[in-house]
Amino acid sequence: EIALTQSPGTLSLSPGERATLSCRASQSITNNYLTWYQHKPGLAPRLLIYGASKRATGIPDRFSGSGSGTDFTLTISRLEPEDFAVYYCQHFGSSPRWTFGQGTTVEIK
């Protein structure tokens, strides 16, 4: 079973700044089955990035994903007010099984 560890737990930034979120897997992830979601209170989680680096339909290009193996990154190039939220990485593994990281909160500084 692959575990996902996200860091930092909380990121305090101002609008316009760059956000870099990390997701580390306990074992190498094959086929880049690594997904990122944005979650705001009271709303449905929103698919951002799949396949480690592919933006989902309608996602602004300020969101980008990168990485392979055990280390993955979500970057928000310039934070907009609506980007302050919790971000989760998620892996689809064999069995099959779905695993989430514990989340990174991006809050307004």
Place this chain on the structure above:
Amino acid sequence: QVQLQESGPGLVKPSETLSLTCTVSGYSISSGYYWGWIRQAPGKGLDWIGSVHQSGITHYNPSLKSRVTMSVDTSKNHFSLSLSSVTAADTAFYYCARVVTSGNLAGVFDFWGQGTMVSVSS
């Protein structure tokens, strides 16, 4: 546009069974895909509960497997979750979602419901 909506009791007594339904609109469940349940306990992250295919094939989180049952009703275009012998630890927001299991989006929850809060308390 695919839309999902969870429904069910907001309060369940300890040791009883939690039952939720997810109604899908904008897509026919019988057309394929897996359908999943995910929960978020207060102050915690997202936790996958299980996934069910329109054919009835199920996959459950091993940590909950002994207490979980999922099913699909294609005639009503909804799928369901039952979690037995609940305790306070099962208090959480429960989300349903569509699951892609092949192609570039394999393993992705692409459409989600807004979630429903279930509290376990006497």
